[in-house]
Amino acid sequence: MDSVSYCFPEQPASLAAAGPLLGESAAMQTVFRLIDKIGPTEASVLLTGESGSGKELAAQSIHYCSPRRGAPFIAINCGAIPAGLLEAELFGCEMGGLSGADRAHAGVFERAQGGTLLLDEVTEMPLDLQGRLLRALETQKFYRVGATVEHGCDVRVIASTNRRPLQAVQSGRLREDLLYRLAVFPLDMPPLRSRGDDVELLAEHFLAELNAQRRTQKRLSAQARVMLKQHAWPGNVRELKNCIERAFILGDTVLELEPLVPAVRARDSEPADDRERLNIRVGSRIHDMERSLIEATLDYFKGNKRRAADALGCSLKTLYNKLNGYSQNQECANS
Numbered sequence: 071m072d073s074v075s076y077c078f079p080e081q082p083a084s085l086a087a088a089g090p091l092l093g094e095s096a097a098m099q100t101v102f103r104l105i106d107k108i109g110p111t112e113a114s115v116l117l118t119g120e121s122g123s124g125k126e127l128a129a130q131s132i133h134y135c136s137p138r139r140g141a142p143f144i145a146i147n148c149g150a151i152p153a154g155l156l157e158a159e160l161f162g163c164e165m166g167g168l169s170g171a172d173r174a175h176a177g178v179f180e181r182a183q184g185g186t187l188l189l190d191e192v193t194e195m196p197l198d199l200q201g202r203l204l205r206a207l208e209t210q211k212f213y214r215v216g217a218t219v220e221h222g223c224d225v226r227v228i229a230s231t232n233r234r235p236l237q238a239v240q241s242g243r244l245r246e247d248l249l250y251r252l253a254v255f256p257l258d259m260p261p262l263r264s265r266g267d268d269v270e271l272l273a274e275h276f277l278a279e280l281n282a283q284r285r286t287q288k289r290l291s292a293q294a295r296v297m298l299k300q301h302a303w304p305g306n307v308r309e310l311k312n313c314i315e316r317a318f319i320l321g322d323t324v325l326e327l328e329p330l331v332p333a334v335r336a337r338d339s340e341p342a343d344d345r346e347r348l349n350i351r352v353g354s355r356i357h358d359m360e361r362s363l364i365e366a367t368l369d370y371f372k373g374n375k376r377r378a379a380d381a382l383g384c385s386l387k388t389l390y391n392k393l394n395g396y397s398q399n400q401e402c403a404n405s
């Protein structure tokens with residue numbers, strides 16, 4: 071759980087852009103514009119986006135763009151707390167309310183009073199607790215575990231998840247009514263690979279922080295700058311930050327960057343691929359799928375069966391057998 075504070079300038083054009091989230095790309099300008107609008111309201115926000123894309127930092131920005139900025143910002147990771155303890159972490163517990171609880175304690179809803187509560191990985195919360203959360207959001211009241219008297223709460227809730235919310239509903243991880251209550255404002259954090267030159271801007275920022283802390287003047291090599299552009303950053307800003315830190319520790323003055331997953335290349339820089347993609351509907355028969363793939367591969371290799379068999383990973387004989395089977399089926403169907 072985190073409690074943080076940032077110093078915002080007096081009246082910047084965009085309060086969100088002056089906060090902890092850095093970025094100049096069009097994708098981040100859209101995020102800043104939304105946070106500037108959402109921040110001052112009381113609306114719940116559902117933050118989505120890939121891991122490490124800055125959802126928690128976005129939640130902090132929303133808090134600091136709101137009139138609640140003088141009160142606490144508290145983040146709780148619902149996926150990291152054992153299910154049996156989560157209710158007491160959220161709503162608090164009276165003495166004896168949980169086996170082994172030898173004293174009463176306040177939960178995050180009480181500790182964030184007047185401020186903002188980030189429920190991280192909300193889809194990992196047990197469903198029965200999701201029901202109690204929904205009730206707390208709607209009535210602004212809750213019971214500590216083991217209590218008979220309700221507490222009132224004045225907390226703005228922001229939730230975040232790496233999952234797709236509608237899929238989480240469909241797979242039974244997230245209550246639909248809770249989704250609609252949380253997602254008054256949905257805000258999707260763009261992946262780092264779609265933020266253009268922000269990658270270099272962030273890399274320089276993290277490096278400058280390290281240089282300032284250690285009183286050094288390390289810089290990135292030309293090769294490292296190329297790699298910044300080429301890597302796809304599947305772990306987003308967190309991966310970039312860790313990559314810079316690793317290079318900083320290992321390098322002397324001019325730093326090389328070693329991505330953790332070197333094979334991953336930026337999607338934009340992949341060579342153009344003119345191969346047709348097959349659209350396969352869930353529920354298709356394996357036989358039909360296989361036939362479509364074989365026919366499309368043969369088309370691509372202009373009927374060259376040897377090359378098609380190589381690409382499909384089967385022997386030439388198997389390919390002939392399959393094709394004969396298809397033409398026999400066709401003849402039966404025609405007769």
Ligand SMILES: Nc1ncnc2c1ncn2[C@@H]1O[C@H](COP(=O)(O)OP(=O)(O)OP(=O)(O)O)[C@@H](O)[C@H]1O
Pocket residue numbers: 090091092093119120121122123124125126127128190232272307308311
């Ligand atoms: N735009 C940004 N500017 C500066 N730092 C950033 C930015 N986005 C993310 N970071 C940094 O990257 C790290 C990961 O960010 P954060 O924890 O907010 O991501 P997240 O989306 O909540 O990740 P997870 O899905 O794993 O919970 C943090 O150290 C954060 O400070």
Ligand SMILES: [Mg+2]
Pocket residue numbers: 125126190230
């Ligand atoms: Mg997070």
